[in-house]
Amino acid sequence: MTPVQKNENSGRAWTMLLLAGVFEIGYALSVGGSEAFTVLSWSIAAIVFFLLTLYFLSAALRTIDVGIGYAVWAGIGAVGAAVLGSVLLNQPLTLIQAFWLAVIIGGVVWLKLADSAKLRAELR
Template identity: 75%
Template sequence: MTTTNQASGRNGRAWAMLMLAGAFEIGYALSVAGSRAFSVLNWSIAAAVFFLLTLYALSVALKTIDVGIGYAVWAGIGSVGAALFGKVLLNQPLTLIQLGWLAVIISGVVWLKLADSSVFRARRQPG
């Protein structure tokens, strides 16, 4: 494997870890909601576990991905996921306007990922 392929592989694994961190963040947000201010033991334990998992996965991803980009993507995944799953699992309201703004967040996350891709990196490199 060449150096470029190794860097590409590390970057791919970092993005996969960032997606996993986002999934754990969704679990954390939903568990906190279910814990009712940490007064329900099972939900509170789940929240603590998801919290530790999301922080670990995020920290691994941020070894490769710039912190500003990684944090924005992680927060975007958590926000959108918590809103959508909150609607489905917790019967929380979600209006058409809110869905529109969630689509803006998703678009931003996709563009941040594209901006970090090797195609865009090659265009930014001089020479």
């Protein structure tokens, strides 16, 4: 595999991971709306989002190391669910919680940067 192909595969994998994170947010919010799977429409949405997040996560993990991929996926899901839960579901979000969510975002960004081919080449 050429360096260009590896870079393209890595880019696709990170796109898949980002989509998995978005679907994880949808899953978390749908589970909340399902009221313990007693509301049919929210329950169906939760199942669909769950299957989508699993598919895209598993596709991304074909290229991205599982530890890094899982940490990024969980971070996207956690931050997204907290922020959108606050905006859409009127759930409280304190300033200190927002600060720690920002720390998670910073960690996700640094994990992505650490996975870049350029950085790996510099460390060798």
